[in-house]
Amino acid sequence: MFIPQKIFFEQNVLQYPLGKKLIERYKKMNIPMQIIDSHNNIEELRNRENVDFPKMKQYLILGIRKTHKYVPNHKVSDYLVPYTSSGCIAMCLYCYLVCHYNKCAYLRIFVNKEQMIKKLIDTSNKQEKELTFEIGSNSDLVLENTITGNLQWTIEEFGKYGKGYITFPTKFDMVDCLLNLKHNCKTIIRMSVNPEEIIRKVELGTSTLLNRIDAINKLYKAGYKIGILIAPVIMVENWKELYLELIQILNEKLDEDVKKNIFFEVIFMTYSYVHTKINEEAFPNAIKLYNKENMTGRGKGKYMYKKNLRDEGEIYLRTILKKYFPNNEIIYVV
Numbered sequence: 001m002f003i004p005q006k007i008f009f010e011q012n013v014l015q016y017p018l019g020k021k022l023i024e025r026y027k028k029m030n031i032p033m034q035i036i037d038s039h040n041n042i043e044e045l046r047n048r049e050n051v052d053f054p055k056m057k058q059y060l061i062l063g064i065r066k067t068h069k070y071v072p073n074h075k076v077s078d079y080l081v082p083y084t085s086s087g088c089i090a091m092c093l094y095c096y097l098v099c100h101y102n103k104c105a106y107l108r109i110f111v112n113k114e115q116m117i118k119k120l121i122d123t124s125n126k127q128e129k130e131l132t133f134e135i136g137s138n139s140d141l142v143l144e145n146t147i148t149g150n151l152q153w154t155i156e157e158f159g160k161y162g163k164g165y166i167t168f169p170t171k172f173d174m175v176d177c178l179l180n181l182k183h184n185c186k187t188i189i190r191m192s193v194n195p196e197e198i199i200r201k202v203e204l205g206t207s208t209l210l211n212r213i214d215a216i217n218k219l220y221k222a223g224y225k226i227g228i229l230i231a232p233v234i235m236v237e238n239w240k241e242l243y244l245e246l247i248q249i250l251n252e253k254l255d256e257d258v259k260k261n262i263f264f265e266v267i268f269m270t271y272s273y274v275h276t277k278i279n280e281e282a283f284p285n286a287i288k289l290y291n292k293e294n295m296t297g298r299g300k301g302k303y304m305y306k307k308n309l310r311d312e313g314e315i316y317l318r319t320i321l322k323k324y325f326p327n328n329e330i331i332y333v334v
């Protein structure tokens, strides 16, 4: 269980049942608390040094989400939906949620969940066709659920009243509480995987590969539609060997009926100057992900793998996926 080192909260969260519940829970545990004006701008955290990054990941911020704008998306979903949390307590060295300075990285929970599910259900019902809504693009909802129970509640509410599908990715295995829910086949869960060596060295604080695979098997048995996200592909020195081994482990450990029905997404790692700075100072002994031989600029302060290497990677991954999962769809490679 995550025990925050400190809570920062907007006073108004006490007007919401979830806010009240969380504040009461952490008061009983004598967790230090501080009132803030806005979850978006916590001066004290904004000015902290990069070296404090892991410490800040131990804080919990409670606020009210004010922006509810859905962004059209054209990958596995039709819209990206701002939902009940943002940030995370894990520390993947490439995390795309780490933006300017440190302020977007720590876990923020938004307590106005009733407002968010209402908009989600109403929007889904207004559509002519069944659309898919990505609710997990700003955080890891399986992780958040261990603190709030929001994901369980969302899956059942959407299952009862929503139209189309909700979907979210995760790197965590705490899924037992999702297995007996009445999801009504309207939830698509996408498990993100990487070779175990990369998980250990880069995806700090997330579940092991074997536990993630076990979670996929259980969720599939519970009737959920499941996808596998190979993401992000990190082209370390022995990447070919590592990713081949990953696909072989998936082939060996996934249940036969899961193998028949899963789909894949593949995403190559992008990186940034901000990551380099935070990681150098906060994790001086960690593996270095920026490699100037292999990477090239992609907009201001951002890096991606050079085209020839990226193309080689795509061909290789498509080839090994075809060999071990010949009938499964690869929705996209980016």
Ligand code: SF4
Pocket: 087, 088, 089, 090, 091, 092, 094, 095, 096, 097, 138, 139, 140, 171, 203, 206
């Ligand atoms: Fe970021 Fe996801 Fe890793 Fe959390 S689990 S640090 S949200 S990439």
